Amino acid sequence: MGAWNLERCLFPEASAAHAGDCDLLLLSEMDHGMARTKQRNTTAVMAAEQGMVYAYAVEFLELGLGSPIELQFCDEDRNALGYHGNGLMARSALRAPFALRLWGRRQWFFDDEQPRLGERIAVGARIETSGGAVHRRFDPSRKRLRPRAPAEAGGRPDRRAGRRVPRPAGADRRRSQHRQSCGWRLAGRGAL
Structure with a gap:
């Protein structure tokens, strides 16, 4: 890819x-x-x-x-x-x-x-x-795509340049709340 x-x-x-x-x-x-x-x-x-x-x-x-x-x-x-x-x-x-x-x-x-x-x-x-x-998967109420970062990466994707940036305070809590509404999925097999 x-x-x-x-x-x-x-x-x-x-x-x-x-x-x-x-x-x-x-x-x-x-x-x-x-x-x-x-x-x-x-x-x-x-x-x-x-x-x-x-x-x-x-x-x-x-x-x-x-x-x-x-x-x-x-x-x-x-x-x-x-x-x-x-x-x-x-x-x-x-x-x-x-x-x-x-x-x-x-x-x-x-x-x-x-x-x-x-x-x-x-x-x-x-x-x-x-x-x-x-x-x-896209949640229209969020108005934009938000790819989920792998837990071991220690950061979130920066869509503009494809590089990792540090997670802000509280990101782990927000990430778990939005886990169901955004992220790459393998159809019929759960999260990648």
Whole structure:
């Protein structure tokens, strides 16, 4: 499994070659119908190169062609679609794919360099494995995904960078209270 922020995915074929050892890949900042990436669906190109299935969710509608640096990659002066989002690629079937809006500030429209409409989004699905289906339980009242850290890790995941951070005081109590409402589960076999 891998997670990769491809920052527009300017070179999808080359990027796919680097992801050959992953059976499941979470992709961030993928273009679809943008001049800077030759109007391609970059997630679909990468999936086809690796013989994988994929899901894609639009995070933003880009109102421009991109940053000044990205303009050098544009062959056209317009975007066919202007979609920018996140993708999920897998070697096995994606069951019940979903997109989930993540709460946050909607300051993107006023960005002088890259004006856009939308906000952060997560994309996911049930994935079949040899041990059963892996899925993520989500409590809508909590308004965000909160993965559970293994007890021996001594910390909680920092979703932004994938690194461990110290648990705040009282975290053990709160963690046990929320154990039923969040965490990765192996369908039919209990907690991982």
